[in-house]
Amino acid sequence: MFAARQVFAQSQRRCFSASVRQASKVTVLGAAGGIGQPLSLLLKLNPRVTELSLYDVRLAPGVAADIGHINTKSKVTGHEPTASGLKEALTGAEIVLIPAGVPRKPGMTRDDLFNTNASIVRTLATACAEHAPEANLLIISNPVNSTVPICAEVFKAKGVYNPKRLFGVTTLDVVRASRFISEIKGTDPANENITVIGGHSGATIVPLLSQSGYSLTGEKLDNYVYRVQFGGDEVVKAKDGAGSATLSMAMAGARFAESLLKASQGQKGVIEPTFVDSPLYKDRGVDFFATNVELGPNGVEKIHPVGKITDHEQKLLDVCVEDLAKNISKGVEWIKANPEK
Numbered sequence: 001m002f003a004a005r006q007v008f009a010q011s012q013r014r015c016f017s018a019s020v021r022q023a024s025k026v027t028v029l030g031a032a033g034g035i036g037q038p039l040s041l042l043l044k045l046n047p048r049v050t051e052l053s054l055y056d057v058r059l060a061p062g063v064a065a066d067i068g069h070i071n072t073k074s075k076v077t078g079h080e081p082t083a084s085g086l087k088e089a090l091t092g093a094e095i096v097l098i099p100a101g102v103p104r105k106p107g108m109t110r111d112d113l114f115n116t117n118a119s120i121v122r123t124l125a126t127a128c129a130e131h132a133p134e135a136n137l138l139i140i141s142n143p144v145n146s147t148v149p150i151c152a153e154v155f156k157a158k159g160v161y162n163p164k165r166l167f168g169v170t171t172l173d174v175v176r177a178s179r180f181i182s183e184i185k186g187t188d189p190a191n192e193n194i195t196v197i198g199g200h201s202g203a204t205i206v207p208l209l210s211q212s213g214y215s216l217t218g219e220k221l222d223n224y225v226y227r228v229q230f231g232g233d234e235v236v237k238a239k240d241g242a243g244s245a246t247l248s249m250a251m252a253g254a255r256f257a258e259s260l261l262k263a264s265q266g267q268k269g270v271i272e273p274t275f276v277d278s279p280l281y282k283d284r285g286v287d288f289f290a291t292n293v294e295l296g297p298n299g300v301e302k303i304h305p306v307g308k309i310t311d312h313e314q315k316l317l318d319v320c321v322e323d324l325a326k327n328i329s330k331g332v333e334w335i336k337a338n339p340e341k
């Protein structure tokens with residue numbers, strides 16, 4: 001009996017160590033930018049990260065040297081666009097975050113960034129498919145609604161696409177939705193977790209206040225929804241030509257990476273909203289959709305359905321799905337016409 005129990009305990013330990021990672025290399029592509037620097041700083045402060053690899057077309061070794069002096073255990077390396085720079089930055093990564101690309105200026109939509117950022121993301125996704133095909137890929141570069149489908153096509157073309165490992169980072173929408181309702185209701189934002197579904201721009205961002213038991217109506221509801229959908233524009237306007245959200249985005253990206261690390265290190269019930277390859281609206285031409293997603297050692301563990309919503313939320317959702325279908329097919333068509341050479 002005792003021997004049998006010992007064998008069982010040993011096999012349990014083996015199972016645990018097979019699925020739970022002890023070393024976690026995290027790579028940031030675009031690490032010297034407005035988001036990249038504070039994001040890298042927050043990752044350096046995270047004890048779950050054992051190696052932090054920073055790549056940018058400029059300044060990454062400098063950022064790495066600076067962050068590397070912080071007295072936490074993780075090793076920090078900086079990589080430049082040399083012949084082997086991207087390969088070294090990516091090899092062995094468990095998580096790759098991509099905030100590389102240009103940000104908006106006042107008067108621009110996220111879609112106005114498409115022409116520049118699509119090719120940056122294509123190049124970086126190609127390198128990820130070659131050097132870190134099994135990593136979790138977290139796309140921050142806008143327009144997320146189109147850059148995520150571009151990455152999926154790059155991975156498919158290389159024969160390494162795993163839909164469970166590709167994530168558009170929409171965490172900032174949830175962070176804002178939670179903060180803004182706490183301002184209205186006088187609650188602690190740390191206790192708010194408003195579900196936000198859809199995509200990551202304007203009308204594709206759909207907050208589901210009703211699922212948290214709130215029932216704003218009329219102008220109050222319209223103002224709230226508008227603020228969540230166009231929170232990014234608020235920051236773009238306030239920065240007055242110097243870019244878009246960087247610090248709140250760094251926090252949101254670090255939170256999402258932390259959740260993935262927790263899940264890969266064995267924690268159960270880790271749920272984050274994220275824009276993933278999703279079955280929910282494929283029949284309406286939408287292959288990617290953000291809802292709450294349970295994370296696990298293999299990336300996406302379970303995609304939650306939208307759940308019960310009000311008629312008003314359903315109207316917002318219908319507009320969202322129509323816009324998203326266009327954003328997604330724009331990315332797919334572009335990458336098919338412009339594959340990486």
Ligand SMILES: NC(=O)C1=CN([C@@H]2O[C@H](COP(=O)(O)OP(=O)(O)OC[C@H]3O[C@@H](n4cnc5c(N)ncnc54)[C@H](O)[C@@H]3O)[C@@H](O)[C@H]2O)C=CC1
Pocket residue numbers: 029030031032033034035036055056057058099100101102103104113117120123124139140141142143144169170171172173200243244245246249
């Ligand atoms: N998903 C989201 O919720 C959010 C997304 N964003 C998006 O994140 C992106 C980055 O924004 P910021 O950091 O403010 O811009 P930034 O201009 O401050 O930084 C971008 C960095 O990317 C680097 N870069 C450019 N091309 C590269 C390449 N081929 N390889 C590696 N690095 C490259 C640049 O050198 C720069 O350091 C923008 O597209 C922005 O719209 C911004 C806020 C929120």
Ligand SMILES: O=C([O-])CC(=O)C(=O)O
Pocket residue numbers: 103104110142172231232233235236244245
């Ligand atoms: O608004 C932008 O361009 C940047 C962004 O995605 C956000 O802040 O949500």
